Amino acid sequence: MGVYMKVTRDFYQRSAVEVAKDLLGLVLVHETKEGITKGIIVETEAYMGPKDAAAHSYKNIRSQRTEIQYGEGGYAYIYLIYGMYYCMNIVTNKEEIPEVVLLRALEPVEGIDLMKQRRKTDKLKNLCSGPGKLCAAMGIDKNNYGMDLCGNKLYLEYQDSISYKESINIVSSKRINIDYAGEAKDYLWRYTIENNEYVSVKDKKVLKK
Numbered sequence: 001m002g003v004y005m006k007v008t009r010d011f012y013q014r015s016a017v018e019v020a021k022d023l024l025g026l027v028l029v030h031e032t033k034e035g036i037t038k039g040i041i042v043e044t045e046a047y048m049g050p051k052d053a054a055a056h057s058y059k060n061i062r063s064q065r066t067e068i069q070y071g072e073g074g075y076a077y078i079y080l081i082y083g084m085y086y087c088m089n090i091v092t093n094k095e096e097i098p099e100v101v102l103l104r105a106l107e108p109v110e111g112i113d114l115m116k117q118r119r120k121t122d123k124l125k126n127l128c129s130g131p132g133k134l135c136a137a138m139g140i141d142k143n144n145y146g147m148d149l150c151g152n153k154l155y156l157e158y159q160d161s162i163s164y165k166e167s168i169n170i171v172s173s174k175r176i177n178i179d180y181a182g183e184a185k186d187y188l189w190r191y192t193i194e195n196n197e198y199v200s201v202k203d204k205k206v207l208k209k
Contacts, residue, residue, distance in 0.1 A: 007156040012073030012092050012149070016099035019073075019092045020046035020191050025168050027157045028106060030138045035114045037138050039106025039128050040159070042196045045175045046189040047089070049098045054181035057098035068146050069098035076154060078135075078145040085132030086141050090149065104176070104190070106134045107198040114139075130200040169194035176201055 007026060012019060023041045030037050047055040049069075056066050056079070068077050069091050077089040077100050089100040106128035108115055115127045115137040128134035135141065140154070147154045172188040179185055192199045 004157045004160050007149070007158065009072070009074045009150050012090065013094055014073070014092060016046035016048055016092045016101050017189060019090065020044040020101045020189065021170055023090070023101060023103075023156070024170055024191060024193050025159065027109065027159060028103065028134075028138065028154075029157055030140060030144075030154050031152065032139050034139065035111050037108075037111030037115055039108050039134065039138065041103060041105075041156075042107050043103075043105035043190070043192045043199045045102040045104055045191070047100050047102065048189070049093075052181075052187075053184040054175060054178040054187075055098075055100070060098070066098065069100055070096055074149045076140075076144050076147040076149060078140065078142055080142070081132065086135040087131040088135050088138075088140050088144070102131060103134060104131050105129050105192075105198055105200045106138070107196065108137070125197055129198055133200075 023044050026041050027038050028041055049055055049057050050060045052058060057069050062070065065079060068075055071091065072095050073092040075091045077091050079087055081087055088103050091100055093099045108124060108127050116122055118139060119127050119133065119137050121127065127137045144154055149155050171192055171194045173190045174186060174188060175190045
């Protein structure tokens with residue numbers, strides 16, 4: 001992959017649902033001392049702030065951890081699950097609207113040997129097939145919290161082929177592992193590229209968008 005156009009601030013300053021769909025087919029890039037890794041985003045989940053019982057900002061609960069969500073879109077919201085796995089979210093929308101998109105899976109495209117080294121596996125389809133896996137493979141951790149995605153270290157770029165973006169089919173389904181969230185667990189705010197082999201969970205029941 002060559003040098004392609006970086007995603008700009010206005011892309012992120014929309015609702016999480018809109019951004020979650022439009023992220024599919026874009027490329028996540030992380031430049032580190034170890035090298036550059038890139039992956040095509042193939043699975044996302046939208047978390048819609050105060051009205052979403054699955055969101056960390058549900059009922060406008062603010063904390064040191066969630067404060068970054070209340071700023072403008074285009075920043076990284078990183079948190080730890082199970083005390084051992086990092087998850088990367090992208091802050092979306094305008095200031096004081098705390099919505100985010102969780103990146104759930106990538107299709108590795110560059111720096112694959114480095115990803116394998118970080119993940120300690122040679123299985124390509126298993127490198128980034130889950131939020132914790134992709135963070136490990138991409139070298140993303142707490143040090144990336146609050147990072148500006150319009151900067152030069154951790155950012156998104158468009159693929160060289162616009163036709164790729166137009167050729168994919170997006171499907172929606174229920175989000176993963178949020179059974180605690182009441183009726184919000186049934187919202188179809190998980191988006192995947194149809195038939196992509198790198199998604200984290202294969203769904204039998206999906207809706208085409």
